Amino acid sequence: MIPPFTPALPEPYVRAVMPAIEQILRSGKLVLGEHTTAFEAAAAAMAGSAHAVAVNSGTTALEIIFRAIGVRDRVVLVPTNTNYATAAAALQAGARLRLYDGGLYPDLADVEHRLDSDVAAVVVVHIGGYLSPDLARLAGMCAQAGIPLIEDAAHAHGSRTGEIRAGSFGYTAAWSFFTTKVISTGGEGGAITTNAPDLVTTARTARDQGKDRTGFHVMAGSSWRMTEIGAAIGLVQFSHLDRDRHIRRTVIDRYSRYLGGHGLTFPALAADEDVSGHKCVAVLEQGIDRDRLRHLVAERGVVLARGVYDQPLHRQPVFADLGLGDVFPAADDFAARHICLPLWTAMDSASIDRVITAVTTSINDL
């Protein structure tokens, strides 16, 4: 069976990271060492930001940002089409949640409609690594309202529009290096990128039990550090990021060329746009039974993931008592109709062809 993706690192990456892991284990410097510092420089460069602070997960990165902004008892505006973690981190920091609508991209009219003086922060999520063509307008809208825009860039490693990189649109960005991501730091990891030095100081203190440089605990924090081994693994992946992104984009373009229009629509990508290739998203024509399609495709040896998120936040039981509302038509439509085609960096050409044939023949058989 062709899987939706594999978290396994290509063999040359495995070999490249081994000397660093041995060096780290022998040195006894397991956290907050030279590999973390180098990883932070690479993460800042990816985001086009002055600074990065490495942490243990994307959820932590978001929570630290929310705490630093001071969202307690205020509203954080979050897309309903996102990962549980985006909202959970805001709640952890003491915020009240408010959801806005959107499919692959945010519905700006809905964001505008829900912005008021209670809102302490707006979050935009680059779903699958795709950047909304409206990001500059969203950033302008937030700037005009004096509200920080936070990019949840968990999926957007290296995505960019022209010269503007994911991570450069807002006040700060949160990154995830969890197992499924393009860069995966050994299973868990995250980072905050920003140009704001005060946020950097707060994040560095918070991730180390709230300890300042003199060893006093000056604020609430936790054990939110990235490990040196995780940073070393991520550094090897960073050194291949441009090439890997190019390869993933080639796969996406091939899918789009052969499957686009045959019951599937692919997001339009501008000539000067780079996607991370975390996911290859396609939206099914109205009326196509996604479960039946997945079944037929599976019979031909290909596992189709259902979607980036099957259920938007307003349908998640854990948030049922929060009064978040249930009228989010764009999110519901997107959740019901999109699929993700198999994609990983070392995917071979024969597998890509098998996916194309399996999807084409299954759509014909529907």
Ligand SMILES: Cc1ncc(COP(=O)(O)O)c(C=O)c1O
């Ligand atoms: C959009 C988004 N934000 C945040 C997170 C949380 O990241 P992590 O799993 O590293 O905590 C994820 C999931 O991985 C995600 O998909």
